[in-house]
Amino acid sequence: MKIRVVSKRDEIPNLDAGEKVIHLAFRPSNEDIFTLIKRCKDVEVIQIPTSYRRTVSKSIEMFLDMQGIRLVEGDVWGHRKDINEYYSISPAVIERIKEMKSEGIADDEVAERLSRESKLNKEMLLYILEKD
Template identity: 45%
Template sequence: MKFRVISTKSDIENIDKNDEYIHFAFRPSNTDIFNAISNNPDIKAIQIPSSYMKTLSKSMKMFFDIHNVSLIEGDIWGHRKDINEYYEVPDSVYKKLREMVNEGLSEDNIIEKMSKETRLDPDFIRFLLNHGNY
């Protein structure tokens, strides 16, 4: 799964029609989110920083629901956009998820352990469990 990293408002105009997963590396306004989804109606998920999630309006949450776009809280740590404009979830994460699911661990246990091991946000791990191809 590849997330297109959007680090500036001008990047929103360059979202490719094939980009299904978006990560905002800055605190986007409602207009920024609206433009991203309007420019590409096939977006399946948007990840936004935790600082913005706390102030997200109910109407914006409804907008996500109406457009069937998953909202993920968190950041992508250590990614350098100057090297690659996409963040791809490593195969090792999917392998570990598969192992834990096969062991019969609960979703909460998997999220807790994976969060510690990978430094991925719990909400992101939950999304991968429910939408990933592991």
């Protein structure tokens, strides 16, 4: 699974329209989020750093909720945008998810454990669990 990393608002108009998971590495305005949704019709998750999460307006949160788009907190640790515009979730994490699910462990518990083991936050792991 890949997360498209967007470093600046100037990149939004050039995104692939089929992007599903996007990490905004800048503090987005309401207009930035509207532009993103208009450009990427299939987006399912928008991830922003924890420090920026508190600045997102309630109206944008409600709009995203009505569109069925998750707004999650988190970072893409160690990612270098100059090398690759996508952050790839390790196949080992996906494999670990499958193992834990086959053992009958509840999704919340899987996300909790893996958030400690990996560099992904619980909300993103819950999304991956639903998709897998």
